[in-house]
Amino acid sequence: MSLLSIGTVAFDALETPYGKTDKIIGGSCTYISLSAAFFLPKVNVVAVVGDDFPKEYMETLEEKGIDLTGLQIKEGEKTFFWAGKYHNNMNTRDTLVTDLNVLADFQPTIPTAYQDCDYLMLGNLTPQVQIDAIQGLSKRPKLIVMDTMNFWMNVAMDDLKRVLKMVDVLCINDEEARQLSEQYSLRIAAKMIMAMGPKTLIIKKGEHGALLFQEDKMFYCPALPLEEVFDPTGAGDTFVGGFIGYLAQKDDVSFESMRQAIVYGSAMASFCVEKFGTERLFEISPADLESRVNEFRELARF
């Protein structure tokens, strides 16, 4: 089934207790697409970069089955840049630089060939851009999954509430779920957020795993305890990319299928954090993924 991924393609500069990087490739759309491409022959992308974005990296993405017809390249402008530094526990980070650059006036133009997509993944973006993206399609996809962040709750809550009514699955972290619902109990928060629109809610809890809610159903997927988390950047995007990639591959959006999709997404994310940036996602094989999923089975069974 066809998957369209809309989000950011960016330069990141990262510093973790294990070291620091120069500008490397990042962005929600990059991680999501690389992760989803594990499950599908092709992933369509709508995003924007400046003319400073390296051609070689585009070719590398295309080799992984990522279609860049929808990648806008703005001549004379610069790619979105984010720099951050992780604290020792890797759970908190400081943003050092955010240069929106081309992202400041990003308008998602969806190529005709993408407009009848079956699965739509909206990475973290301005809620209004997410709305524009949905409205730029020729038909309503079978499943729309969206990410967002606390920043939009602070500055664009009305728009955020509008887009929430248009999507099927919201994927946010525990802190964001608490802010959005104004509830501490995640179970009550989930009820309130699902009443805002999305029939299904995923709450990511980092090293504590992820929760999936739909109606009265719940699934708790643990995170695999790792000896070393080298760089957490992109883990959440890799997770949700694996989630929607798995669903699109199976073309099954039942809750049972979503349980599996959460495990596959968690397994992808567990690889992502083992090296800087997207590096690890280029190394792993389908056999590596199956082996990791089996570790999750062994971890959780009783």
Add this chain to the structure above:
Amino acid sequence: MSLLSIGTVAFDALETPYGKTDKIIGGSCTYISLSAAFFLPKVNVVAVVGDDFPKEYMETLEEKGIDLTGLQIKEGEKTFFWAGKYHNNMNTRDTLVTDLNVLADFQPTIPTAYQDCDYLMLGNLTPQVQIDAIQGLSKRPKLIVMDTMNFWMNVAMDDLKRVLKMVDVLCINDEEARQLSEQYSLRIAAKMIMAMGPKTLIIKKGEHGALLFQEDKMFYCPALPLEEVFDPTGAGDTFVGGFIGYLAQKDDVSFESMRQAIVYGSAMASFCVEKFGTERLFEISPADLESRVNEFRELARF
């Protein structure tokens, strides 16, 4: 199989966002024994109280199958008292009062009838008292499980390291595991702690569940997301009481059996937090417990 539970029997005064209590019955040994008694016809107790401890409460415990032959009652002295106040998120609390009273010079005297116990549960106590308890037995139990806390790591680390070499299972929370091992990664922490003596380690993570480690094996049991955590006091003790109670009932200390025991302990703890103090533990039936365990199965399966 016979189970001996050694720990504190106390008065607690609690304040949570839902309300506050006068002095109610608490203490590690109380929660552990009440929880373990769900699985066994009899739980033997060694603990100490003052003459202010209510006879009626002793009778209530005895009705639940808790044998109080080993409960020392110190005439003219007062029972251990702890007062605490939970913050809004229920994950952190302030200790308002700690009056050791009879606990200050507690020497565990183990009745002859208890000395050949098969299962020994050492609740949180001075490490030296835990050592004395083990040395007061006529034979080495089949399984010794111990709890401890960060306070003993600060003031009695040498004694703590001695008792760690004498036990089979250590049950602590994630913060304590990090302090004891001086490692942030729980997987590395687990390796280091198991090298200190206990062949098996349980790391409690509160609302994020519990991890079980043994050699290279791992099990991650989620916590059931609850709409309301009314009072978290005693949840960890109820958890470990259910854990050892289940193992003693099955008389099976294999890793497979421990996986089940962790789930039963988690289910018991999920009840405990639904009301103040030990109240909820007196209300639930075996059918309630099985039903709750089935909720865990449904929550975790994929």
